[in-house]
Amino acid sequence: MKANASVLFVNLNPDLRKIAQIASDELRFQAIFEQNGQDAFLTAQKKPVNVIVVYRHSQQLDATSLSVLLKESQDTKDIPIIVICPEMDEAELEKCRDAGCSACISENCSVEELKNKISEWIL
Numbered sequence: 001m002k003a004n005a006s007v008l009f010v011n012l013n014p015d016l017r018k019i020a021q022i023a024s025d026e027l028r029f030q031a032i033f034e035q036n037g038q039d040a041f042l043t044a045q046k047k048p049v050n051v052i053v054v055y056r057h058s059q060q061l062d063a064t065s066l067s068v069l070l071k072e073s074q075d076t077k078d079i080p081i082i083v084i085c086p087e088m089d090e091a092e093l094e095k096c097r098d099a100g101c102s103a104c105i106s107e108n109c110s111v112e113e114l115k116n117k118i119s120e121w122i123l
Contacts, residue, residue: 004030004048005027005029005030005050005051006029006030006047006048006049006050007024007031007032007049007050007051007053007118007122008033008043008047008051008052008053009032009034009052009053009054010033010035010040010052010053010054011034011040011057011063012033012055013055016055016084016107017033019110019114020033023114023115026111027119029050029118032047036061037054037061037063037065037069040052040054040061041061041066041069041070041076044075045073045075045076049079050079050122051079051081051118052066052081052082053081053082053083053084053114053118054067054084055083056083056084056086056096063083063096063099063101064083064095064096064098064099065099066081067081067083067096067099067100068100070100071100080102080120080121081100081102082101082102082104082105082117082118083101083103083104084106084107084109085104085106085107102121105117
């Protein structure tokens with residue numbers, strides 16, 4: 001794993017947050033949690049982040065809007081973005097790809113699935 005790896009988690013419900021924390025403990029990366037896309041964007045600008053995992057829907061700044069902002073910024077354009085999607089249909093996946101997201105995972109993901117997806121970028 002990359003030394004001092006950190007993953008920014010955005011807009012996770014309590015169940016997904018537990019899964020994220022277990023993944024963090026098992027893979028030994030720093031987990032940073034933000035409640036919304038606006039705060040996540042500011043955090044990604046200030047702190048070194050290796051991966052961003054964001055829940056697709058948000059009341060303030062959803063995953064695709066956040067992805068577009070991050071990809072437009074010189075400081076954050078290369079950070080992989082994993083989107084947790086409640087619906088994994090082709091239209092949803094296409095929206096995420098078009099916004100520059102690196103990967104999508106189901107809202108019903110297991111700890112192992114999340115760890116495997118994150119590992120693609122931090123190991």
